[in-house]
Amino acid sequence: MNHSPRIRTVLGCTLLVAALGAGVTACGSSGHPLSAKPYDAASQISFSGPVGSKKADPDKALEVTSQGDEGRITDVTATDALGRYVAGELSADGRRWHTTSPLAADAQYTLHVSTEDEDGAPGRKVLTFETGNPSKEKALKVTFGPEGGKYGVGQPITAELNKPVKDPKARAIVERALKVDSKPAADGGSWYWVDSKELHYRPKEYWPAHATITAHSNLAGIKVTDRLWGGKSKPLTITTGDRMEAVTDAGNHYLTVYRNGEEINSIPVTTGKPGFETRNGVKVVLGQEYSVRMTSASIGAADFYDKEVYYATRVTWSGEYVHAAPWSEGSQGNENTSHGCTGMSTSDAAWFYDTFRKGDIVKVINSYGEDMDPFGNGFGDWNLSEKKWTEGSALSGTDKPDPVQQARLSPEV
Known part of the structure; x- marks a missing residue:
């Protein structure tokens, strides 16, 4: 003024x-x-x-x-x-x-x-x-994920929009209004636009152990486009536990487990055989199922199988698990014989099942398989470099938040 x-x-x-x-x-x-x-x-x-x-x-x-x-x-x-x-x-x-x-x-x-x-x-x-309230048809609402609870340090924060936002300037308005905080503080962090309705947030390298992470939206009442106004959204709070990492070396057939950087277990395993090689890269635990029926028809395998699998820890939506495979114990630690999953003894699988939770890190190295997709088949977010990740932000290349938008989002002090 x-x-x-x-x-x-x-x-x-x-x-x-x-x-x-x-x-x-x-x-x-x-x-x-x-x-x-x-x-x-x-x-x-x-x-x-x-x-x-x-x-x-x-x-x-x-x-x-x-x-x-x-x-x-x-x-x-x-x-x-x-x-x-x-x-x-x-x-x-x-x-x-x-x-x-x-x-x-x-x-x-x-x-x-x-x-x-x-x-x-x-x-x-x-x-x-x-001021008046725009019609409900114009309201842009945000649903944060995952659900509140305790997760591993690899769990990204997601923001699902109820309407698509494609214009770069409109995306910048949305992104400035979506806030994520961690106590203790995480190193860096930004949003990535997966598509016009979905954003993911992650720090530079995992969340701190035993952190409290909150996400909320300041979009309420904010004009995004001529046809779109920010609506009210429910905030999210999650916590993290210990930093749990499982590193599967498909070349030497062992899975090594680390808690807060210290090795606590080494497990002989078998991974994907030729033609069904396990994906390389960082995956995040999506959930756990005590028993899962696995069939050759589900992945189009020529060799028939139909098995009830126990202590199954899921890492991709397409069906990659860490699970008990008592039928392959002779190969575990020696060769790769599975159709893409990581198999181990029943006792080791039960221990893994009890030790890991959603959001914990499962990494595969030295496999002849393809790299894990960043999006669409689970949380492969960590496979993007920090540079690539920041390029997915609508604020990439800007040093400061928009001053007009900030004035409207935050009271002066």
Whole structure:
């Protein structure tokens, strides 16, 4: 906002004091216009906002103009009920002030308008109004995932939008409003747009162990596009446990388990045989099932099998598990004979099943298989480098958040 008219008024008072040599007395004299109580400026200004109980259209800019040829507007401030400021601009001649950022929907606003007449006497007017609520068809809502609970340090935070957002500028507005915090703090972190309706958030390298992670949206009432406004969304809180990592070396047929960086177990395993090689890369535990029926038809294998598998820890949606495979114990630790899963003895699988939880890390190295997909078949988010990950953000290449958007999302302090 342009505060220059107010500054000139104060300087004029200072010069008058110096000229009269009377200190504050001259400026505070009852005969000077600035000593008077501010008059009601209602008749001096015109406001484009609603009258009475009507609500303002948040799509339209607000305007305050000076009426007549005498006097001018010196300052206008506009805030909502939470103390968030609306950006505005005052013309150089003091004749017009207007908003330069959109209003929030379904919000209460207060405008403080300052004026002065031809003699320099100050006027004041306080205006209050409410904005309307866009139709439900325009509401953009966010569903955070996973469900609240305790997870491993590899669990990404997800944000599912109920409507697609494709425009880069609109995506930036959405992304700035989606907040994720970790205590203790994680190293780095940003959102990645998987597609027009799904975002994932992860730090640079896993979450801290025993952390509390919260996600919430500040989108409520925020204009995203001409046809889309932010709606209210439920916040999310999850916690992490120990940092649990399982590293399967398909070349030497062993799975090594680490807790908080220290090795706690080494298990002989068998992984995918030629033609069914296990995927390389980092996967995240998706869930656990005590028993799963696995058939050759589910993966199109030529050699027939139909088995009830126990202590199954799932790592991809397409059916890759760490599970008990008592029929292959002779090969475990020696050769790869499975159709892509990691097989081990029943006792080892039961231990793994009891030790790992959703969000824990399962990594495969030295396999001849393809690399784990980043998205679409589980959580392969960690297989993208930090550089590639940040390129998936709508804010990539920006050093600072948009100042207008920040003013609307956060109260001034």
